[in-house]
Amino acid sequence: MKSKHISQSEFESFEERKRARFINTLSGFKSANLIGTKDENGLTNLSIVSSVVHLGASPALMGLVIRPDVSPRHTLENILQTKSLTINHVNSSIFKQAHQTSGRYGKEQSEFTACHLSEEYHSDHYAPFVKESHIKIALELIREIKIEENGTHFLICAIKDVYLPLSCLSEDGSIDIESADSIAVSGLDKYHKTNKLARLSYAKPGKELLEID
């Protein structure tokens, strides 16, 4: 493949949307998740994000980058107000509705209704889950870190409850998110199904890797 070099001065000269498309794709494939929240008055909100990241298993933590200048503004407000949120994997049956939640809906309009997705509640968790999602996680905000460099917020959240298809969970704790139909996203707007290449054994120096499962 013929390689092209794009320097900082070159991509900084790109027009704003072009630059966003370019930079947004560089990190590689991203998770596609719907963040469910509800404000103190009971108004629900749903927002697609591709910035959920694993932080650690013990304690069980996830991180989440929120850009308050775009659509998840109400999401951020609700999380700061109630400390409650859900993360719901996007699957191939709902990716268009999920993408539609990125439209700039008013505070009074729930994206659940506007984008034809259904609220669901479990275990006294305040924030709503997405019924059509197959893997759903209840979380509680632990701490907000402001990223002064660009006005984004990094949220550290604790995992409280997990709901997933019984058939996707292995004895050893691993989850087959591909068979749960979870999908990946690249850039601002591309959605991808996956095909497993392999599951590999734990790496040790001087030891050959095995394909497992």
Added chain:
Amino acid sequence: MKSKHISQSEFESFEERKRARFINTLSGFKSANLIGTKDENGLTNLSIVSSVVHLGASPALMGLVIRPDVSPRHTLENILQTKSLTINHVNSSIFKQAHQTSGRYGKEQSEFTACHLSEEYHSDHYAPFVKESHIKIALELIREIKIEENGTHFLICAIKDVYLPLSCLSEDGSIDIESADSIAVSGLDKYHKTNKLARLSYAKPGKELLEID
């Protein structure tokens, strides 16, 4: 699909490795990247990470979670020492070598040599790139945030230079990372190729989404 509820008290009772496998998969599909670094004495290091996240396009920033207690310890030391790193997309031809870099190699042993990947240098950037990767990014450390909740480090890095296949870059700035053979990872050890479902138009309330490209 029959759903299963796993509560916090249940997953906290899982044996350590089982719990790591379970929690690590919950965020969804992740990027698969190799982080190239070099210490002040010229010793190179290479480490696979699945925690690179897009932070913003203007300024062009990426975030990266590093767990110093496991294999990328030398990566963290080198980045703090030199401020220089590269991010290199893992593709389907090198995912086994990439996974092997997660073995606990000694400081004096370069994972480039041990895992049969090749160093490459561009544009006076101090850290090495991975020759076999198709999408490679030069970055500079801006700031380290300590995540006290679990002893991890969140690194905010500025994008300096990008190298990618000419054929993957569209006029509108978007990059086709699927045709560059970049792959996704789930959990600790599963690697996946992707198949594009669709690229969707910019979402606006009341406007129907179109498939573009």
